[in-house]
Amino acid sequence: MAESDAQKLQLMQELEIEMMADMYNRLTTACHKKCIPPVYNDAEIAKGEAVCIDRCVAKFLDIHERIGKKLGQLSMQDEQLLKK
């Protein structure tokens, strides 16, 4: 019993790491798309682009958290509704 619990925990942890990696990849693609125009006259990140990236990362993670909270709330409501 204890062994299968440990296995479950490990599986959950692996899943969480995978989920984080996926989220990070999506964040990278999204912020690159939103902040870097497809004109490459220069290999340097322009000032405005840098600010855009910083804000984009912050906002993406903020939204990620908010959606997570709301999703948690909704699934809690659903569960309680099912119990009734």
Added chain:
Amino acid sequence: MNVTLPPGAGLENVDAEQVKTFKDFLISYNKLAELCFTDCVSDFTSRNIKGSEDRCALNCLEKFLKVNQRISQRFQEFQMLANENAIAAAQKLGQNPT
């Protein structure tokens, strides 16, 4: 953690971790090539790659790496902040148990 497969490495002592890292590298290589191709090459009146297209693609590569580096830095900062908050919250819970 190992970064990439050394060229000509004996395949018998390659562990799953290295395979995963190599796979991730190949995926980002393909994504990068696709991005820089679509952004830099749109003229097909000639088979040859123009100087401007070559320059654009190389700039695209360099910038992509820099952007990724910056995003990773910001991400880590947020991660650290979230960790600190979680620890502080846990300590608070421990101090006044209800």
